[in-house]
Amino acid sequence: MKKFICLVQFICAFSTFVSAQESTHSHSLGTSLQFPNILGYQTLKCDLHQHTVFSDGDVWPSIRVRESLMDNLDAISLTEHLEYQPHLGDIPNKDRNRSYQIALKEAKDHNLIIVRGSEITRAMPPGHSNAVFIQDANKLLFTNYLDAYKEAKNQNAFVFWNHPYETPKNDYITYLHEVNKKLMDSNLIQGIEIVNTHNYSVEALQIAYDRNLTLMGTSDVHGLIDWDYKKGSKGHRPITLVFSKDRTQESIKSALFDRRTVVHYDNTLIGRDSLLIPLINECLVIKKSFYESKSLVLTVVLENVSSCNFILQNLSQYTLVENTDLIEIEGKSTITLQFKTKEILKQLDWSFNVLNAVNAPNSHPTLKKRIIL
Secondary structure, X not given: OHHHHHHHHHHHHHHXXXXXXXXXXXXXXOOOOOOOOEOOEEEEEEEEEEOOOOOOOOOOHHHHHHHHHHOOOOEEEEOEEOOOOOOOOOOXXXXXXXXXXXXXXXXXXXXXXXXXXXXXXXXXXXXXXXXXXXXXXXXXXXXXXXXHHHHHHHOOOEEEEOOOOOOOOOOOOOOOOHHHHHHHHOOOOOEEEEEEOOEXXXXXXXXXXXXXXXXXXXXXXXXXXXXXXXXXOOOOOOEEEEEEOOOOHHHHHHHHHOOOEEEEEOOEEEEOHHHHHHHHHHHEEEEEEEEOOOOOEEEXXXXXOOOOOEEEEEOOOOOEOOOOOEEEEOOOEEEEEEEEOOOOOOEEEEEEEEXXXXXXXXXXXXXXXXXXX
16 A cells, blocks of 8 residues: 555656646757847847758758757748759649748747748859748749849848859859859848858858858758757757847848848857957856965956857966966856966956957957956
8 A cells, every 4th residue: 555655646746747847848958059149139049041841851841940949049941942842742832932831830839930031043153042031932933043033132031142162163162253243233142151051161251241241151951950960969050140139030130131140150150350259258257256365376267158169269478277378168167267367466358369269261359358356
């Protein structure tokens, strides 16, 4: 009888635990992507280039929604190829909006924004481009590529040039073709992928700066996100961080047109100094600073509130006790730094390079934090 009573008590307790878990259910994981807000903007994590079986992807649209929830994303777009539909024999639905409709239904009870988009698919040049925030994908189907871009503009879409390094030479070098220049000059292209899948294009970054384009980073996922990107505990998909006035489609779209983005790729942040430096400053927080009794060593507790690991190079005149000039701090963690100041300071202006951040081709930003005792 005692064993039976204990079993009943265990079942009741377990049921209570399960119910509690279900009531606070979240799809996001401990390794989900996380970044602080900056400059009065919300930092929204976006992946605006993905595929499903409604073009040349391998999964149903609902899977893309669930993957994005697990990664703690804020907005996604399933940008199916308009002109390339290899699964029509098995899925004979020619409505180019169907993927979006399924994803929208799947996400209705979750805090995930589904942006309607499509991929305009042409040989290089002009290559492929994504049109996002469109109204009807079917109306973008034209024989002439220029008509497709013009229709995207008619629908007030934001258009960005995809994987611009894909050329007939297969050399992974991005060239700015005359065709693409004309599209940019006509305001038919407003952004460019500097990162696509596992590839970073330094030439694309330079083109973005030269042509004043929005920086984009995307997964362009066709298979499963976990298989393609999450190699080890710190693996992640490439995303575009969008600094938006609020959490709405209209604000995200406005931020993209205003070039308020930073790309997060392979634990590296890529962007213009005006946004990149404030972002890193908010990611790295001085929690405590003090001298131990009778010590001339300044102890500083540094917290990384983001999910991105950082590699910092100390530029201070003061060396460190347990580090060389290189400091590594993992995402969502704290480390203790000890500066050999040789005297008791009232404040220290600590300068450092962020080696896994890029603010221009082959350039890393320098930051300064004031440590006040």
